[in-house]
Amino acid sequence: MTEPHDTHGAGEHAHAGHGTTKQYLAVCAALMILTFVSFFTFRLLHNTQVQMTWAVMMAVSCVKALLVMLFFMHLKWEASWKYVLTIPATIMAIFLMIALIPDIKWRFETIAGGRTPSEERKVHMGYEHEPGTPAETEQGGGH
Amino acid sequence: MTDPHGHGQIKLQYQPALPIPNGKLFLWLFLSTEIMFFAALIGVYIVIRFGAPDWPGPSKMHLVELIGAANTLVLILSSVTVVLALDAAQKDNASLARLWIAATFLLGGLFLGIKVFEYKSKFSHGIYPALPHSRMYEKPDVYFASAVRERLRVLYARIDADRAEIASKKTNLLAGPQTEDVQRQIKDLDDRDKVLADKKAEYEQAVGPVAGDANASAHALMELSKRIYPVHDEHEKNAEGEAEHESIGLNDKYPELKLPFVVTGGNMWATTYFTMTGFHALHVLAGLVAFVLLLFKRLDRTRAGIVENVGLYWHFVDLVWIFLFPLLYLF
Amino acid sequence: MAAIPHAHDDAHAHAHEHGREMSLGKFLTTYVFSFDHKVIGLQFLFSTLIWFSVGGLLALGVRWQLAWPWTKMPIVGDLFFSSTGGQISPEFYTMLFTMHASIMIFFVIIPILAGAFGNFLIPLMIGAEDMAFPVLNMMSYWFMWPAFLCMIASFFVEGGASAAGWTGYPPLSSVHSAAPASHTGQTLWVMGLIFVGVSSMMGSVNYMTTIIQMRAPGMTMFRMPMTIWGMFITAILQAFALPVLTAALFMQLMDRTIGTSYFIPEGLIVNGAPAGSGGGQPLLWQHLFWFYSHPAVYIMILPAMGMVSDMISTFARKPLFGYKPMIYSIAGIAGLGFIVWGHHMFMSGMSPWLGTTFMVSTIMIALPSAIKVFNWLATIWAARIQYTTAMLFALSFVSLFIIGGLSGIFMAATPVDIFIHDTYFIVAHIHYVLFGGSAMGIFGGIYFWFPKMFGRMMNEFWGKVHFFLTFIFFNGTFYPMHILGAAGFPRRLADPYHYETFQHLLPMNQFITVCAIGMGASQIILAANMIYSLLKGPKCGRNPWHANSLEWTAPSPPGHGNFDFQPVVYRGPYEYASPLVDDDYFPQTRPPVEGEDKLAHH
């Protein structure tokens, strides 16, 4: 992975700065607390407010990811190249996942084999059945 | 031709666009490709999971959230140790850097160890993908019923074969001289035969008549599936939010039965769980290999770049787990 | 800086003389496991050209069956089908077109553009001594070999090579019992593609690092030749799109080997038995596959567009018209390329709303493509064109790309696509773009850079013969396919004449096959020309075409380290017919002349 050519030109890059041990430990503590936040959200709320727990846990995960990137990966102290190398990948990754999301509805409505989700499951998923669209559900069901 | 190596080569100068070493740029670009790889895995998981008519909760799949949380903590700690290793290397403190790298290696190893333990507990319950068909069935249908029959046929045939062998041994012994020793052996055989017969009777009693009945009703099959693998619906939890675990399935009671069982959505759960954690574990493994290679080097200031790059990779592995943990254990 | 020390040419010749009696170890490190980007590029070139002939022969098998259905196929008939009197089986036909497409796309066009030309040209054109990571570069070539072996082996396993189409749609490709070729052959196909993917990924990250960090002093991003821009954008496309395909391929591999069921739907019954555990979603494969494979069509054309831009400007002896718009349109094509993949799935049953979105975004790609075409036309407008073989191929690239691009707009429209889907119209389109476009660009590139690669000129007369035969037979082969497609002639059927509707199309198919054989035979001229010129071609100097870009200031062939002087760049690569100098070209390295800064374009 590493090559002797590292020494060229940009090789003498100055460490613009980095955190202190104290900072790292504080970030570590924050990450652990956030992990427990996720965990207890699950324990306390998962039975009653599923979608709420999903939102909380994803938000917590994003904060954790940000902490890791900013402090452990030193992005906080890097020059503006950090945007060039992180934002496109982030956008593309989120875009790919968003682009797949319409398939959830498609899949929910056209499970091959004729099984439809139980009403309970639909409520659990926050899925509201639109009345008067039954014909749509038969598309592609003939696998 | 001024080059001592005789390549006729001169040292060329460049105009780099970014103020970072090539290795670091490479690593960030590589991480971009890795982000897309895991984005595909997670995107597929989201579609499969949230579009599924049914999805088993963690307790149904013997997934312990606390172990997942513990593993998260292990990875977070290892991220700290690797960043401290970089700090030490930049301060030219090679021995301290090596110490931190060794600590990171151990924590990564611990993570993998816990992962292996988790996998084993799934495997022992018959939860894994398998060709041509895993033991897990989506619904108690005719295919499930015939799989149970087939498994019981194999089991009973084995018991019957053992009993037939015992019987033939006994006949041989009865034909010979009836010494005291032989008498004792015959009694032994009788005992073993009785144990086997009892076992078979117990199985038949436990599994019930449905299994042998090719025309069993849907309701009877449902009852059978519940006897084999009692499903705790994730909504049937008591007030404290604890799943009720008191009902024990046949497969737990008689581990040697290994009957097919029904978990709705279980196959897709296994598919995604093993793939995502598996690819993550492979990345952890690659990180461990990198740490071992680092341990053989003097990690002074000149090697800080390498430590930094390996560290960036390791933080990425941590990042992936930060998203996988809630998605797989807590959703 | 400008005075190129010609004495070094002799020194290099001497070094090569010396090389004749090198030891086996030296031979291995120089020509086999070499870290040198030029050697790796040539390794890619020759490997892919060999695969080109394999893929071409498979296509001729397809054509034979369509022209003379169920007659004895030459060679293949005697070898494999002696029991049926040389008549191939429908499964064999399916295998032929599947492997033709898979090989041409994954083993020829992509690796020849990025692997061969990318490797050879990137360091030379930006003024670097080598790639940023030579070892990684070598590995990216050697990772092709497991892929080669998987593909070769798949022809000899039980059930034959993959026959699920180059798109490998599940469940046909995921379930072992679905078809004879869905056994080991399909597994090897998946593994081969994974290796190709890993190879391309290593290459793309390496190219990006090299282009970003290792440009010669003065070589700003907007002084790079279009070839480099094409390669750069392609590398970005690969970095973002390829991991998604790799993930999908791993999922299919696991569906096939360890029993996951990503793409196996619930309740699927194959040959009377439930196929796998089920519960997955076949449509997901289509999404992931096309998320890569639509950008992949740009991976297969953007570098060729860049190479053609350079050739056209060089031989028109005029600056490339609209250099920056060309770059922006390449970037626009690449960006739009990520949001159009659904146009391959209009028939999949997805929501019509989504279909409309994909239709609109697809048609929007015509815009940047048209900008490029107009810029090429404006470049050759009123030019005193030098009709070299390379230029002829470049011009044919432009004209055939126009036809292929226009037929692409037809099928981008959902209502039209519903009719022409899975007909020969699609086949005509893909070949106008991939053969008429990319392959013509590649041929042009070979004629153009051959002198730089080997230090000898190719034969121009036979080059032109090769060009005209290829061009005529190409149009004879693929133009009638538009007519076939409009008539509804289905692709991927071993015997469309089974349906009475299509029986009257047999003579046209026979004409196509004759042309296809002619086109295949014409390539022998190229091979002979290359081999002869390699050994006996007239030696050339550093800059036989009087071109501007950096690679022409290096020795031909460049030695280890590429440059025997420190290249410093003062201007863009397209300063032909500049009023400032007496020559009609103005190399990037020539020091500025008086009055240049007043005229500065860039």
Ligand SMILES: [Cu+2]
């Ligand atoms: Cu497309």
